[in-house]
Amino acid sequence: MKRYALILAGLVLALAAQAQVSVKEPWVRATVPQQKATGAFMQILAAQDARLVEARSPVAGIVEIHEMAMVNDVMKMRAIPELALPAGKAVELKPGGYHVMLMELKGQVKDGDTVPLTLVVEGKDGKRQTLELKVPARPLAGGAPAGGMQGHGHGMKH
Numbered sequence: 001m002k003r004y005a006l007i008l009a010g011l012v013l014a015l016a017a018q019a020q021v022s023v024k025e026p027w028v029r030a031t032v033p034q035q036k037a038t039g040a041f042m043q044i045l046a047a048q049d050a051r052l053v054e055a056r057s058p059v060a061g062i063v064e065i066h067e068m069a070m071v072n073d074v075m076k077m078r079a080i081p082e083l084a085l086p087a088g089k090a091v092e093l094k095p096g097g098y099h100v101m102l103m104e105l106k107g108q109v110k111d112g113d114t115v116p117l118t119l120v121v122e123g124k125d126g127k128r129q130t131l132e133l134k135v136p137a138r139p140l141a142g143g144a145p146a147g148g149m150q151g152h153g154h155g156m157k158h
């Protein structure tokens with residue numbers, strides 16, 4: 001039985017060592033029917049220097065890490081291979097900035113849905129941590145292009 005106790009202790013240590021990256025307030029922008037892409041947003045805080053190197057989700061055929069950049073005076077988004085997560089400094093993924101891009105959506109992401117999202121974070125030592133998130137979908141607050149939506153669903157989710 002001693003051997004099992006040792007294995008258990010090892011597991012607990014492994015879990016503790018992985019608690020280095022935390023994600024706060026994740027959300028996915030809800031889509032309209034036929035929309036093929038959307039973004040996931042959140043704050044990521046790493047206790048030690050790390051990098052977000054991969055994201056996956058069963059709801060999308062392709063998931064990429066994107067940044068916004070000025071190209072010829074036009075704001076465009078583009079894929080980046082990784083996102084630096086400096087120690088102790090929360091990195092914000094938000095509309096108009098960094099985001100996790102979900103493309104080739106397999107269906108509509110409705111307001112109130114829960115979207116599974118997996119993030120893979122690599123530490124400086126090359127060790128990878130996988131974060132399994134359950135991300136709520138909600139409309140982009142105040143960003144609706146059509147009139148009459150102002151203030152709808154804003155800040156009432158918590």
Ligand SMILES: [Cu+2]
Nearest residue numbers: 066077099101
């Ligand atoms: Cu994008």
